[in-house]
Amino acid sequence: MMQENKKEIESMQDPILEIRNLRVLFPVHKKWLPAVDGVDLTIQPGEITGIVGESGSGKSVMSQSVLRLRDHDTAVRYEGEILFEKENLLKWSLKQMRNIRGNRISVIFQDPLNSLSPVHTVESQLMEVLILHKKISKEEAKKKSVQMLKMIGIPNPENCMKKYPFELSGGMQQRVMIAIALACEPKLLIADEPTTALDVTIQEQILYLIQDLNKKLGMSILFITHDLGAVSNLCHSVKVMYLGQIVEDAKTEELFTHPLHPYTKGLLACIPHLAVERRKELPTIPGSVPSLSHIPEGCHFCTRCHEADERCRKMPPPVVEATPGHTVKCWKYAEGGKKNEVGV
Amino acid sequence: MSHLIEINGLKKTFPVYGKTGKIFSQKEYMCAVDNLSFYIEEGETYGLVGESGCGKSTTGRAIVGLTKADGGSILYKGKDLCKLNDKQFRPLRKEIQMVFQNALSALNPRRRIGDILGEILEIHGMKDADERREQVIETLKKVGLSEEHYFRFPHELSGGQVQRLGIASALIIGPRLIVCDEPVSALDVSIQAQILNMLIELQKELRISMLFISHDIGVIRFISDRIGVMYLGTLTEEASTETLFANPLHPYTKMLFDAVPDPYITNREFHALTGEQPVRTQAFQGCAFYNRCPYASDRCKIETPEFKEVESGHKVACHMVS
Amino acid sequence: MNLRKRKTSALNQAIFREQREIRKERLLASPALIIGAVGFLIILLLAVFVPLLNPTDPNAMEVANRLQPPSGKYLLGTDEFGRDLFVRVMYGARVSLWVGGCVAVFSCILGTIVGVYASYFKVLDQILMRICDGLIAIPGILLAIALIAALGTSSWNVILALTIVYTPSVARTVRASAMVIREQAYVEAAKVQGFGNLRILWRMILPGVISPLTVQASFIFAQAIISEASLSFLGAGIPAPAASWGNMLEASKLVFSKAPWTMICPGAAVILCVMSLNLLGDGLRDFLDPRVKGGQKK
Numbered sequence: 001m002m003q004e005n006k007k008e009i010e011s012m013q014d015p016i017l018e019i020r021n022l023r024v025l026f027p028v029h030k031k032w033l034p035a036v037d038g039v040d041l042t043i044q045p046g047e048i049t050g051i052v053g054e055s056g057s058g059k060s061v062m063s064q065s066v067l068r069l070r071d072h073d074t075a076v077r078y079e080g081e082i083l084f085e086k087e088n089l090l091k092w093s094l095k096q097m098r099n100i101r102g103n104r105i106s107v108i109f110q111d112p113l114n115s116l117s118p119v120h121t122v123e124s125q126l127m128e129v130l131i132l133h134k135k136i137s138k139e140e141a142k143k144k145s146v147q148m149l150k151m152i153g154i155p156n157p158e159n160c161m162k163k164y165p166f167e168l169s170g171g172m173q174q175r176v177m178i179a180i181a182l183a184c185e186p187k188l189l190i191a192d193e194p195t196t197a198l199d200v201t202i203q204e205q206i207l208y209l210i211q212d213l214n215k216k217l218g219m220s221i222l223f224i225t226h227d228l229g230a231v232s233n234l235c236h237s238v239k240v241m242y243l244g245q246i247v248e249d250a251k252t253e254e255l256f257t258h259p260l261h262p263y264t265k266g267l268l269a270c271i272p273h274l275a276v277e278r279r280k281e282l283p284t285i286p287g288s289v290p291s292l293s294h295i296p297e298g299c300h301f302c303t304r305c306h307e308a309d310e311r312c313r314k315m316p317p318p319v320v321e322a323t324p325g326h327t328v329k330c331w332k333y334a335e336g337g338k339k340n341e342v343g344v
Numbered sequence: 345m346s347h348l349i350e351i352n353g354l355k356k357t358f359p360v361y362g363k364t365g366k367i368f369s370q371k372e373y374m375c376a377v378d379n380l381s382f383y384i385e386e387g388e389t390y391g392l393v394g395e396s397g398c399g400k401s402t403t404g405r406a407i408v409g410l411t412k413a414d415g416g417s418i419l420y421k422g423k424d425l426c427k428l429n430d431k432q433f434r435p436l437r438k439e440i441q442m443v444f445q446n447a448l449s450a451l452n453p454r455r456r457i458g459d460i461l462g463e464i465l466e467i468h469g470m471k472d473a474d475e476r477r478e479q480v481i482e483t484l485k486k487v488g489l490s491e492e493h494y495f496r497f498p499h500e501l502s503g504g505q506v507q508r509l510g511i512a513s514a515l516i517i518g519p520r521l522i523v524c525d526e527p528v529s530a531l532d533v534s535i536q537a538q539i540l541n542m543l544i545e546l547q548k549e550l551r552i553s554m555l556f557i558s559h560d561i562g563v564i565r566f567i568s569d570r571i572g573v574m575y576l577g578t579l580t581e582e583a584s585t586e587t588l589f590a591n592p593l594h595p596y597t598k599m600l601f602d603a604v605p606d607p608y609i610t611n612r613e614f615h616a617l618t619g620e621q622p623v624r625t626q627a628f629q630g631c632a633f634y635n636r637c638p639y640a641s642d643r644c645k646i647e648t649p650e651f652k653e654v655e656s657g658h659k660v661a662c663h664m665v666s
Numbered sequence: 667m668n669l670r671k672r673k674t675s676a677l678n679q680a681i682f683r684e685q686r687e688i689r690k691e692r693l694l695a696s697p698a699l700i701i702g703a704v705g706f707l708i709i710l711l712l713a714v715f716v717p718l719l720n721p722t723d724p725n726a727m728e729v730a731n732r733l734q735p736p737s738g739k740y741l742l743g744t745d746e747f748g749r750d751l752f753v754r755v756m757y758g759a760r761v762s763l764w765v766g767g768c769v770a771v772f773s774c775i776l777g778t779i780v781g782v783y784a785s786y787f788k789v790l791d792q793i794l795m796r797i798c799d800g801l802i803a804i805p806g807i808l809l810a811i812a813l814i815a816a817l818g819t820s821s822w823n824v825i826l827a828l829t830i831v832y833t834p835s836v837a838r839t840v841r842a843s844a845m846v847i848r849e850q851a852y853v854e855a856a857k858v859q860g861f862g863n864l865r866i867l868w869r870m871i872l873p874g875v876i877s878p879l880t881v882q883a884s885f886i887f888a889q890a891i892i893s894e895a896s897l898s899f900l901g902a903g904i905p906a907p908a909a910s911w912g913n914m915l916e917a918s919k920l921v922f923s924k925a926p927w928t929m930i931c932p933g934a935a936v937i938l939c940v941m942s943l944n945l946l947g948d949g950l951r952d953f954l955d956p957r958v959k960g961g962q963k964k
Binding site (some may be wrong): 375408409410430434437438440441442444446448450451452453456463466467468491492494496497500513517 | 674677678681682685851852854855856857858859860861862863869870873874892
């Protein structure tokens with residue numbers, strides 16, 4: 001069934017979201033520094049796209065810039081294009097953006113309790129989105145809200161409607177967040193570390209829900225996380241980010257069976273997953289992620305890379321298509337590099 | 345090998361208040377930890393794994409004396425830690441130390457690293473300033489930091505370095521037992537691997553025992569010799585790491601292990617698990633896992649299963665296993 | 667630590683230099699602090715040196731030159747008895763700064779002792795905080811008037827009365843921030859490491875309280891100046907012939923339609939002084955808050 005699904009995705013032509021050479025810059029010490037540095041990304045309808053990276057990789061900034069969520073409170077500068085159904089969101093006014101948020105593009109965050117209003121009941125928060133975007137009556141909104149809660153597997157929706165967010169458990173809060181996000185049937189759902197704050201068994205429930213909703217409603221999902229396990233289990237394709245750049249991009253199976261970029265390899269190797277020998281030294285990536293003001297020249301990863309040479313430290317590497325559909329930003333796979341290793 | 349520390353029937357309750365607030369509602373108690381027993385051997389790493397709210401942190405805090413237990417005993421070298429007051433506990437501080445999850449907030453932000461570590465030595469009776477300085481630098485080197493960090497403030501270090509410093513402040517007075525409360529959960533995976541390697545290396549070198557508390561099954565498996573699985577304030581299963589992962593018996597352990605996302609399995613079909621951890625009141629009875637267990641019977645609802653040994657060193661609390 | 671060893675290492679020197687740089691950067695990033703500090707310093711220097719360099723007696727009357735407008739001879743004009751307003755404003759500044767400063771220092775010392783102990787010992791907390799609640803419940807200026815009515819008017823009694831008025835609010839601030847610090851992980855860690863209660867109280871909690879306390883002190887300084895002026899204006903402050911801003915405002919209320927400078931000058935002095943102290947307090951709060959870096963909240 002998965003296979004069929006994939007063929008369907010490939011046959012569809014118009015991407016739902018297309019990001020072209022996006023740069024997001026923040027002022028640090030009177031200089032504009034790029035938290036996101038030239039990202040290209042396309043999301044096909046019905047696809048679950050995963051973005052993995054450590055803290056400081058710019059994955060959250062990138063996802064927030066799709067909805068321009070940072071515009072209100074910090075100085076921020078955008079370059080490039082974000083095309084949602086062929087319209088450049090970066091050219092839109094904030095008023096136009098408000099119409100699209102929670103309506104055609106929705107977002108769920110890591111910490112549901114902080115993203116829900118503490119002084120309103122679940123009912124009023126759910127109905128508000130519906131009334132605002134769908135312009136329907138209160139009764140209809142109420143009916144729809146109960147339906148939504150039922151769909152996302154809340155056992156007693158009428159009872160849950162009357163509660164305040166803090167009266168619910170973490171898993172239930174995240175479900176309510178998802179219900180609010182999906183209330184207007186968005187084309188695209190951005191899930192920013194939706195399961196990081198949850199326990200594994202609750203994570204399993206939420207991931208099940210996301211997978212299920214994707215199949216039922218056919219919406220696209222941009223799934224952002226630092227958890228390689230969750231990504232490989234859930235997503236159709238994966239992009240690995242490091243310091244504001246996508247360093248590797250492939251279909252999930254391809255990426256996890258043939259990782260190419262030294263960073264991806266390193267990340268996979270240092271997880272103490274269940275097949276690793278106990279108490280035997282884990283391979284590590286030396287050092288830590290440099291801060292924005294200390295991004296190295298050339299390849300961003302060169303300071304921590306085992307295989308970096310002179311060229312890596314001087315010139316930024318090109319994006320190479322190693323095998324069809326599998327791109328990697330590394331000199332190793334470029335023309336004139338150690339080309340014979342490609343596809344090993 | 346002998347038991348370094350033995351926890352017997354530990355119990356800790358917290359008051360919970362109803363909707364009407366503190367004044368008018370009747371006081372009720374929830375049990376964070378109830379009838380918990382385990383021991384740690386000399387030089388061993390005991391892993392305590394469970395979901396948030398299962399009481400694993402409370403257990404760790406009770407052992408280092410940050411929370412007072414309401415019942416049971418914690419025997420360390422023949423003394424019951426629960427019965428000691430602050431002053432009697434102080435000499436034992438040297439032997440039982442703790443590593444915190446958020447290392448940065450566990451370090452005084454106003455003081456330099458050298459002063460923070462030096463003061464710990466000072467209160468444990470090292471009066472000579474030069475001697476203290478030498479010992480501090482030696483400890484810094486041991487955890488992979490260097491002399492140049494001596495005059496730094498904690499917030500000037502990176503996340504991984506701060507956790508190294510947190511470990512240094514626990515190690516500096518030469519403890520016998522370290523309680524590690526989620527020491528790597530706040531770190532990125534690449535840094536997490538560095539810290540885990542270092543902990544194992546140090547433990548081998550210094551022969552300390554460790555109580556390692558974590559919600560991450562991969563991490564717990566990697567570092568522990570024996571593992572206790574906690575649910576709702578009590579142990580549901582305990583075995584050596586190999587046994588536990590080869591042959592998990594309790595339904596909760598199985599559910600937990602199945603839910604760990606393995607990066608080498610792609611496009612997995614997730615399970616529609618149901619239910620969540622309830623609140624354990626004092627009148628609680630039956631099996632803790634009753635409401636989520638796929639095999640639950642009427643007996644599980646009424647009768648609390650005994651935590652009994654099914655094979656050598658492998659204990660389970662479940663009516664279905666015998 | 668060992669000073670000699672600190673000096674010798676070039677590496678350590680570099681670390682200290684870097685830390686100083688960061689501090690300097692943060693200092694420069696908050697203009698309020700600099701403006702407030704400079705403003706307050708100017709007022710302080712004027713108050714100290716003008717009476718020293720200018721021998722004019724602030725109480726010397728020249729009936730011939732009553733209610734003169736500001737001119738070359740009388741910088742700020744004269745009042746209804748022909749006294750030089752500029753000199754009187756400067757002498758008034760001495761009184762205001764002396765009273766405000768003493769009140770700020772005394773109430774902070776008292777409030778800190780009360781607050782820190784209250785935060786750490788539960789029974790004491792109940793007793794001390796109920797007393798504070800009682801004092802806060804009475805409007806400050808009324809309490810001060812009542813106290814002065816009982817004690818008699820003198821600058822020391824004004825200081826005493828205002829100290830009693832402001833101590834409870836300091837105690838509350840200190841207690842609140844001490845209780846926050848007490849719950850911090852590093853205090854817990856210190857307990858695990860074997861620190862005694864008193865050591866935690868004085869070596870960890872007190873230094874943490876200092877920064878909100880400094881901010882509070884500068885605000886109390888400003889408030890005390892206003893209160894002193896109000897008390898003097900009501901006749902319950904510094905006794906009459908002595909120059910204080912409140913007295914001068916009080917004296918001007920009969921003549922200010924004819925000679926507005928008699929009210930504007932001391933009034934402006936109060937405003938400038940209080941404003942620079944408030945700016946100083948705001949700036950200090952941003953500077954001392956470790957979460958604010960380079961002028962931006964992280």
